[in-house]
Amino acid sequence: MGSVAIFTTIISMSIFGIGLYAGSLIYSYFFSKQGRNLLYRDFYECGFRAVPDNRVVLDLHFSIVGLIFLIYEMEIILFVPIFLNIKNITFVLFLILFFSIVILALSYWYEWERYALNWSF
Structure with missing residues (x-):
């Protein structure tokens, strides 16, 4: 394989990757439900609304x-x-x-x- 063929392959794969990325961004922009309802814009974590003090005590x-x-x-x-x-x-x-x-x-x-x-303490 010549250097031109390798270069062409790299460029075509890069263009394909960038196109796939751009396509997913465009798809998510047009088909997302975020702008339809204000409830979707609220923070929501683990089934509960976020509270100002989110610190969780973890067991060491x-x-x-x-x-x-x-x-x-x-x-x-x-x-x-x-x-x-x-x-x-x-x-x-x-020996090691x-x-x-x-x-x-x-x-x-x-x-x-x-x-x-x-585990029992």
Whole structure:
């Protein structure tokens, strides 16, 4: 494929994308229900009208559990390539994997003992 063909493809895809975007804007402008009724212009959130003080008290426990989930998920994602290539594992890689799993198990045990994973409080 020559450089002219690649350039033509890029330009045509860009024009198609811009046209699709412009078409959706025009469609939403003509067929939206926002201008027909003043009720549509009010703020509406989760089935209730917005009040001046919208602060919500969040439980810190949910954030901690979310962070714990992300940490364990990242550990599993890092272990997958090692487990897929288990036949060609070296001794150093085995030690790294072993100590990583030990640290992961100890951190899980620590969180279990500190009741960080308990949902009933």
